[in-house]
Amino acid sequence: xxxxxxxxxxxxxxxxxxxxxxxxxxxxxxxxxxxxxxxxxxxxxxxxxxxxxxxxxxxxxxxxxxxxxxxxxxxxxxxxxxxxxxxxxxxxxxxxxxxxxxxxxxxxxxxxxxxxxxxxxxxxxxxxxxxxxxxxxxxxxxxxxxxxxxx
Amino acid sequence: xxxxxxxxxxxxxxxxxxxxxxxxxxxxxxxxxxxxxxxxxxxxxxxxxxxxxxxxxxxxxxxxxxxxxxxxxxxxxxxxxxxxxxxxxxxxxxxxxxxxxxxxxxxxxxxxxxxxxxxxxxxxxxxxxxxxxxxxxxxxxxxxxxxxxxx
DNA sequence: TTCCTTGCAAACGATTTGCATTGGA
DNA sequence: TCCAATGCAAATCGTTTGCAAGGAA
Numbered sequence: 459x460x461x462x463x464x465x466x467x468x469x470x471x472x473x474x475x476x477x478x479x480x481x482x483x484x485x486x487x488x489x490x491x492x493x494x495x496x497x498x499x500x501x502x503x504x505x506x507x508x509x510x511x512x513x514x515x516x517x518x519x520x521x522x523x524x525x526x527x528x529x530x531x532x533x534x535x536x537x538x539x540x541x542x543x544x545x546x547x548x549x550x551x552x553x554x555x556x557x558x559x560x561x562x563x564x565x566x567x568x569x570x571x572x573x574x575x576x577x578x579x580x581x582x583x584x585x586x587x588x589x590x591x592x593x594x595x596x597x598x599x600x601x602x603x604x605x606x607x608x609x
Numbered sequence: 610x611x612x613x614x615x616x617x618x619x620x621x622x623x624x625x626x627x628x629x630x631x632x633x634x635x636x637x638x639x640x641x642x643x644x645x646x647x648x649x650x651x652x653x654x655x656x657x658x659x660x661x662x663x664x665x666x667x668x669x670x671x672x673x674x675x676x677x678x679x680x681x682x683x684x685x686x687x688x689x690x691x692x693x694x695x696x697x698x699x700x701x702x703x704x705x706x707x708x709x710x711x712x713x714x715x716x717x718x719x720x721x722x723x724x725x726x727x728x729x730x731x732x733x734x735x736x737x738x739x740x741x742x743x744x745x746x747x748x749x750x751x752x753x754x755x756x757x758x759x760x
Numbered sequence: 761t762t763c764c765t766t767g768c769a770a771a772c773g774a775t776t777t778g779c780a781t782t783g784g785a
Numbered sequence: 786t787c788c789a790a791t792g793c794a795a796a797t798c799g800t801t802t803g804c805a806a807g808g809a810a
Binding site (some may be wrong): 632640652653654666667671672674690691692 | 768774775776784785
């Protein structure tokens, strides 16, 4: 997310939290800022590092829980089972993940809207056939990143 | 997986393990059988239950690790971060997952091969654009299952 | 004052591992 | 015989929580 977008997201978050009567404290702001700078979902440990240890892990987890509850961010789990957090889709935009099977890096990747429409339609049909009502989808692309391919 | 397919998978597993000089012990067979009967990936706790506690959890985890190492099964993590295991794609066939966001159930779902081809091509292109070489993909469809919609 | 937030330390739960025992080739 | 597999108990590690102190409204 570029600086302009990040600033915009910042404002959206402030508004969303205000509506939910949730305070936008320094720790929460630090987390939102770090996540808007990230190229993909981050683990609590990553965030802790990037914040220079200014937010202790237990507080960090609590902060993350509050922001998740407020739907400002989402949580998922990487191949190792470690939780990774990123800004919610309404802030970051719909996207998918490139996962390097060598180093484990997870990177956001956008997809052409026309193609997304195709995927969404397909997903809805597959779900309906199985008696589900589709609400969303997640597409992870496993592969090898350029760095790991070179090394 | 129907009984005929399960029997076939059973044989494939036996062969694969033999080639790798890995024994097909009773515990390993029980796990493979339970997984071929499952409608989706199971957590270690689920397996432990389905096996009537005959395989202690620590042994079960070791069994799962051996079978994963032998590429007989794969591990992933559900929304709660708990590991779930299922037979590898070369045994089960390529498929995707329907995830009920209410009860958390994960169910396998196959997709029309023509559509799979489309997805695979799209995935390869998206990956290439980002400097990745695509090796596979994973599509999870989030929704509400019929049971949870009715309740 | 009255909540909400914080930080430390202790608790938790899923998963892993050390070690002594068992069992198959 | 010998190495792999097992089962129990203890350890590990990411994550959560109890509790007392600090801060904002």
